[in-house]
Structure formats: structure tokens, C-alpha cells
Amino acid sequence: MKNTTYIDSIAEFKDKQATISGWLYNMRKGGKLRFLIVRDGTGTIQAVVSKTDVNEEVFALCDELTQESSIRVTGKVVADERAPSGFEMQVSHLELVSKADEYPISLKEHGTDFLMDNRHLWLRSSRQFAILRVRHEIIAACRAFFDDRGFTLVDAPIFTPNACEGTTTLFETEYFGSKAYLTQSGQLYQEAGALAFGKAYCFGPTFRAEKSKTRRHLTEFWMIEPEVAFCDLDGDMDLAEEFLEYVVQRVLKNKARELATLERDVTKLQNVKRPFPRISYDEAVAILKKENVEFQDGNDFGGTDETVISEKFDRPVMVHRYPSAIKAFYMKNDPTDFSKALCVDVLAPEGYGEIIGGGQREDDYDTLKNKILHHNLPLEAFEWYLDLRRYGSVPHAGFGLGIERTVTWLCGLSHVRETIPFPRMMHRLRP
RNA sequence: UCCGGCGUAGCUCAAUCGGCAGAGCGGGUGGCUGUUAACCACUAGGUCGUAGGUUCAAGUCCUACCGCCGGAGCCA
Numbered sequence: 076m077k078n079t080t081y082i083d084s085i086a087e088f089k090d091k092q093a094t095i096s097g098w099l100y101n102m103r104k105g106g107k108l109r110f111l112i113v114r115d116g117t118g119t120i121q122a123v124v125s126k127t128d129v130n131e132e133v134f135a136l137c138d139e140l141t142q143e144s145s146i147r148v149t150g151k152v153v154a155d156e157r158a159p160s161g162f163e164m165q166v167s168h169l170e171l172v173s174k175a176d177e178y179p180i181s182l183k184e185h186g187t188d189f190l191m192d193n194r195h196l197w198l199r200s201s202r203q204f205a206i207l208r209v210r211h212e213i214i215a216a217c218r219a220f221f222d223d224r225g226f227t228l229v230d231a232p233i234f235t236p237n238a239c240e241g242t243t244t245l246f247e248t249e250y251f252g253s254k255a256y257l258t259q260s261g262q263l264y265q266e267a268g269a270l271a272f273g274k275a276y277c278f279g280p281t282f283r284a285e286k287s288k289t290r291r292h293l294t295e296f297w298m299i300e301p302e303v304a305f306c307d308l309d310g311d312m313d314l315a316e317e318f319l320e321y322v323v324q325r326v327l328k329n330k331a332r333e334l335a336t337l338e339r340d341v342t343k344l345q346n347v348k349r350p351f352p353r354i355s356y357d358e359a360v361a362i363l364k365k366e367n368v369e370f371q372d373g374n375d376f377g378g379t380d381e382t383v384i385s386e387k388f389d390r391p392v393m394v395h396r397y398p399s400a401i402k403a404f405y406m407k408n409d410p411t412d413f414s415k416a417l418c419v420d421v422l423a424p425e426g427y428g429e430i431i432g433g434g435q436r437e438d439d440y441d442t443l444k445n446k447i448l449h450h451n452l453p454l455e456a457f458e459w460y461l462d463l464r465r466y467g468s469v470p471h472a473g474f475g476l477g478i479e480r481t482v483t484w485l486c487g488l489s490h491v492r493e494t495i496p497f498p499r500m501m502h503r504l505r506p
Numbered sequence: 507u508c509c510g511g512c513g514u515a516g517c518u519c520a521a522u523c524g525g526c527a528g529a530g531c532g533g534g535u536g537g538c539u540g541u542u543a544a545c546c547a548c549u550a551g552g553u554c555g556u557a558g559g560u561u562c563a564a565g566u567c568c569u570a571c572c573g574c575c576g577g578a579g580c581c582a
Contacts, residue, residue, distance in 0.1 A: 477582030
């Protein structure tokens, strides 16, 4: 609309008139003063209405306003040290656009379940606002990183005819009379992308029907998955650490205000610079043994195992060469130790766990075909995938980064559910 | 699926050994010229998750069920 100023650029209007279009976040009353806290989607500002400065209708209108009513306020922008943003508005005119019904979310404490029932409104609160702005920055940084390095976006399908890895539980849906599944990874399709475009990535939602009820799980989450032709495990790890350093440092630079709102200790994030420590699975197991953690050699790491390992380092740690028995069929075996896979997991610091999983893919036709058969997967469903080894196979590698876990880590949150606008969990389909 | 925890006002919670169902916030009314989750006074607001049972008496004890939470497993 015409003549609207956004709060994040209010400094340009110091000692001048401006009009802000937004919503009433909160109001405090004095006898002849009204303090309107107005938010407009770019920030919040205090608008002061003094009975001596405005006509009676405007002052009376203040007392009509309810929390989250939409309004337009006009007045002089003045610097004030008491204001969090450094500026406040001395109101000369106030217009009510739409009066809000009694708003369910007060500024006091609420329970998570109640807030999630009102997620469509909760998004307006300052914490959620800050988290989703960090999410936006992370996604923008991910795309910019790959775009700037010659990667081509080759998005993978969401409907798939079969389970990618044949392990996790998938959501099943009806597809014109036959079964289809919602994808759990764009990984296999991305390999086709890499062999066509050299460097490719996809970014989209993925789905897991596991009945997980933990702070780290969603049934629908977003993943960015690069894949590179003529790349081995070492090159994959080089890419992953350069990528993470870029994303974290960019968020620190561009979203400092949001991180401050979240009271994030950014000193922990400033350490996220190359090189990251690289340890083998066997070395990671040795750490657990030294810390007297009960652990069965050959198993995958649990949540607490990952925390113990990551706490040994001040930045993300890359754990490579897990036993191939506990990894997906498409992982290439280590030629120097056939029991290990050429894979890597990146564990975030501070106990935030696995945020990246990836590795070098099996590029030999016969070996891959045997692995598919050994995993009891339907060969005919993977004929196209085997074609990638039949027609000009090359060493290639890639990884997947979970967006929500990354947001959780960078924001310092205790649960992934606040890192996506409308989370989908086992007991959460609405709103 | 297994293990553990929780269901009381619109919201967040309290209620001692089984003995009159309460507070703060939010709503309403009024007051206050610098408030920062403002404050002060007054006020309305209840199927104590559901169904049984024990008891003179149940929010409280017992049984079943429902709902939710997060830990394991699985993973990003």
C-alpha cells in the first residue's frame, strides 16, 4: 500500500513523519498515554499516543484496540534510548483496519501443544518469527552455495514407485490404481542428475512414516542433497565442510538480531570453520570406550553416543567409514577394508547430533547388483539405477543435509518442531 | 511397538493425610503522563480427560479406556 514504511528501515525516517501498517502486538496504558507495540512483519516498534497530541476520537480508538488488531499508525519517528530498536513513534493519527477477536495467545506462558494447535497464529510471536527468519537464511545460503559453484538444481520426485533404501517405513498412497510412496530421499535420482550435469543438487521435502516421538524427528522434513560426479569420499568431505562453514558464517553475519532474540550463544557457532576434525568409525568407538559408554562394536551410534563424541570437539566432527553392514546398499565399500563403507556422517556440536549423512556411491555394476539382491530389494525397480553404472559409470559422491536439524542447532533449540512453519509429526497433522 | 510421565477456568498452574475447587495471566468495568510480559481496585468465568468402583465424603484412592508429552528403536 501507498505511503507505508517498514519498521526495519525506520531509521531513515528519524525526525520525519511515517506511516506503519501492522498489527497490535501489545498495549500498555498510562492515564493519558497509550503505548502501542506494533509489529509489521519486519520488526516491532513502540508507538506512543498522548492525549494532548491527538484528537479525542483517536485517543478513544486506542481503548477499542485488541491484541492483534490490524492498524495503521502515522506519526513522527524519534530516537529514544529506552526503545529496543532505538526508535519510537509519536502518534498523530491512528486507523483501525480490522478489530481482532479475543486473541488466544497471550504474552504469558503457554504449553507447546496449545501453541501448536494455534501454530497459524503462533508464527506471529517474536521467537517463532526469529526462528523462521533464520530458517530462511539457512535455505537461501544453501542454494547460493551450490548455485555459485556451478551446481544445477535437479529436483527429485516426491511420488516414488519403491522404497529408496528399503529400510525405513514409508507413507503409502494410491496412484491411479497402483501403490506409490512418498519419497524418503532424493538420493538415487540425484545420482542420475550428477551423471548428467556433473554437479547437481535437489532441495525438497522428504517423508518418514516411522512412529518416532522424539525432539529430533518430523514425519515431513526438508533436505538439500548435492551429488558430484568424479568425486570420492575425501572430496565429499571437503565439500561438506566448506558448505557448512559457509552456511553458518552467513547466518551469523546476516541474522545476528534473530540469534540475539533467541539468546543463542554465538561463540559456539563462530568456531565453525575449516578444517573440521575427521575421525573414523573405529576412532569414534575408541572415544566411547574411553568414556566408559556401554557400546556394542559394529552398531550404529545412538543419540547419547553422538553427544559424547561431538562434545570432544568445538566444531562439527566428520565420522567416516562405518561398518557397511549398518549402511545403505548403495554405499561403496572401502577397498582397503571391505567391511567398511566409504560414508561420512557429520555430527553437530553441543549434542545436536547428525545433520549430514553421505558418502561415495557404489559405481561397479556387478557389485551394486549383488548388493540389491542381498538386501532383498526388487531388482526390476532398480534397473534404471543400475543403468547409471552401465552407461559411463564414474566414481561419485554426495550427501544430504537436514534443514530442520540445522535450524535447531543454529538457533540453539531443544526441539525440531519449531523450525518448520507447520510441523508434521506422528500426532500433529493440524493446522 | 516398548518404557516412563501428564490430563483441574480461555491459557499456565496450585489444592497438605480423602473433608467448602483456588491463584496469576487473558476477558469486562474503573483509575493512573514514560510503560517495558506495566501497575492498582472491582468483576464474570468450572462436565476436575471419559466410564465404572471403594467411601459418610473422591480433583485426590482403585480398575479400564481415551488424549497428549519424550525416551528407546530408526534416522536427517
